[in-house]
Amino acid sequence: MRSSWRAVGTSASSTLLRAAQPPLAASFSSASRRHKPRAVVETPAFPCLDANEARTQRLLSQQGPELDDAAAASSTSTSSSAGPEPSYSFVTSGYKTYHHAEPLPLDYGGILPEYDIAYETWGQLNERKDNAILIHTGLSASSHAKSHSDNTARGWWEEFIGPGKALDTDRFFVICTNVLGGCYGSTGPSSVHPLDPEGGRYGTRFPILSIFDMVRAQFHLLDSLGVRTLFASVGSSMGGMQSIAAAHLEPERVQRVISISGCARSGPSSIALRFAQRSVLMSDPNWNRGHYYGPNKLPPHTGMKLARQIATITYRSGPEWEQRFGRRRRKAVVSSEGSAGSSLTGPSLQEADPALCPDFEIESYIDYQGEQFCLKYDANSLIYISKAMDLFDMSDEALEDLDERRTRAHGTAEESGIRGLAGSIYGEKEGDTSAPQRKHIRTLSSPSAHFYLPSLTRGLSRLVKTPTLIIGAQSDILFPIDQQRELAECLRMTGNRKVRYSELDSPTGHDSFLIDVENVGGQIKGFLS
Template identity: 50%
Template sequence: MIAWKGLGTSKNFKMLKLSTIKFSTARITHKPISTTKITNNGSNPQMAFPCLDKLEQKTQVLSGSCNIEGNVNSLENGPEPSYSFVQTGFKTYKSHKPIFFDHGGYLPEYEIAYETWGQLNAEKDNIILVHTGLSASSHAKSQVDNEKPGWWEKFIGSGKYLDTDKYFIICTNVLGGCYGSTGPSSKDPANNDYYGTRFPIITVNDMVRAQRELIRDEFGVSKIHASIGASMGGMQSLAYAWEFPDEVEKVISISGCARSHPYSIALRHTQRQVLMSDPNWNRGFYYDKIPPHIGMKLAREIATITYRSGPEWEYRFGRNRADDSKSPALCPDFLVETYLDHAGEKFCLEYDANSLLYVSKAMDLFDLSSSNREKALKTRKSTEDEFFNHTPTSQSTSVPPEPYQEKKTSATVTPEESLQDLKNGLEKIAHKDVMVVGVESDILFPVWQQREIFDVLSSIENKERNLKYFELGTDISNYGHDTFLLSIDHFGPAVKDFLG
């Protein structure tokens, strides 16, 4: 029997790579799958659905109602490496102090998983903090305790773009994640039960405040040389500077933004809704039960579409089918469909479903506008006061009681007012050295979002800073959002030069 355990914080945690099992009747014995069969007296035979059979077989495997025979097959096709066995090799920082969140709620204590490369110099002024994307672990680069290639393997190292001969590189698994840091799959010390959806809503700014505690307590450092990241990591790199403007020298945001926009929010919303619609999600309490692997698979397929670009799909797959000799099917049939199916299958049990929900929501909530940060600070201070004064929390997680109605933009704020609000917020980091990297083929974080960061900072007068913008056009890369993983030689030299 295979028991599902929450992806969590144990250094010794190991999970069978179920997402890569080849499901075939020759290798799996299982109970008959109940399907509605159409009698043979119809005009046409019933279509086969091997993709659904495979999902049902996996559910039976996870419930312990069938046995696996043979070896587990490894799938390693994709820009982001598999993390099923990246559960060792990191160090853990534990804070016994509570951390309070922007939207209410707190953790009485927490852990942050991290890995390092290079050496901290005597002056302790050569730290570069690397921030991860949504689903990445702290394993950005191979190291002695874990020799498996990291997600930025070729970007970090001796003589590379993040030069370990010169800098001390630190990368963490974000708070709310599931690769060693405290998240929904961790246990609440108050009742020794999984947090599940009792975990508070978290923001990117909450994440970087936890990282700062690690930097200060574990390494005794109050200032870092650079904050760098791509995708959600680009958000974190800006947020770290915003939270601690006097504690970072340089900021590099790659394929990020200064605030999430409706298009990106909508894309992540659909992923969460698909995942939460899986009955096995069980409103977040699936630990030690069958995990919502079908919802996770489909959510990852939607996400994968946003990570690449249309031109790359055309070049890589075209309209080619997997097997032209067979009749078209409703299961994966075109090559692009088989690729998405593979990507979802590879990921569905490698990442905690609740972490996906919480971390993606944190991306939606990201906004460095002045009004947003002022509101967050007020809420966080209120929660902190309630905690130390031992008064009940007033946190509410209910949705608005009124049904949805279309609202005119003019009834809230104009685009001009919104842009000014963002400018007021970014004034806090306008004196910093900032480099922004954009990718023209990116559809998840459209390039105008990176241009917005640069344009707003440029509009704030400051002669002392070093402000750079670097863009990869479609003549260089059509990898879309995944460019930061696949085209490092095209933007890496500019990053290395900016770091000095």
């Protein structure tokens, strides 16, 4: 083969062909002369950076910059494609406040000297006080789940609450709180430290929280309202963790559990995604190790914007974005006046030249989401609450570890006054074969996860008699569907025969619980009937 190739390469016709072609160097030299730039290319415009710098200057002109809904609303970014989006509003009023004047010992050793919980209610508590439903929120949600006379803004679960809806206010007394650690009325890192003689904010002096700590604070609120029994504990995303934790802490108090797009333990992929958000946020020089409150200081708005951009990617799905955005790029207004061969005389839209700032429509959408959020939520609240999500683990070993930590820091439950135990599980033990074996639920798609199922089953044993609805979305990136499958599987392995499990094929990913009123709302309504 090689000798044949040489024969062809040295044929007479080949020699003539090479002779007819100009030398390669000469060809490049000619092209270079034709396309040689006549001047130094100027640095392009960066409107995305200009917007960030303008935001910085605007904040510098304010005294003691705070969370600012109006500033976020005046963003120069635009979302270039319509689609289903959740309604999150900046909440400064319209809620009630429960004040707990006693210290709250926390799972990881800290103590809150006192705390506030912001909450809102819909419907009426009946005489027996057994028709209350507690909504547990996700990371960044406020207590404003539904509009009402004191706050007419649209709530983040507006279409799920009301007469005849999933949470029927003709039947139920619905309660929603801003979680402990939040920034919409409840005590969190942005709150004034009650023991600081100078009245400074907590900042990163705020103690590490657990999901169980958040639920205990909510139970104190229920006590103040006279609610001894919950008809249902309902939560989505991080709220799904809280609903499980609530039934674990006080199983006799929680009659039903609804966990939507939640889990029984945070998986490594979810932890990694939240860690990335915290990393970019804490790398913002304005974060200042968590002490950015007060005059002459700036909130870490750049880090917050980037963190929200990362989060937004985890909230939706590739198939939805393929449908909404595809590879479409932004349009530019151009004038066709004087163009050769053109009959148009007015401006028109055409695809803009490539740029380093948002160029594709999906980039504009992600940029818009970050811009809208960066001044609406406290950075430290995001850090602390996301860390609590990472720490959540209902396995036997993790619960026992929490018990040991709490006992070392605060003494026994009786000594510390902490309600409910995270550990001290009962039910199936090692070698106990009385519990039913795994039944009809589908096998987990991640075989390596099976090794911890027995421990997770023991940790969930307090829910053995609690009717539970579990809903997941197949397109969820943040809380992959495997996590809802394993939760349902482990609950059934405890012997709980009242577990309903449903998978949604919605393309809207993790946000399906906020958007899919028909499927999510319909299942909630049916379960509560």
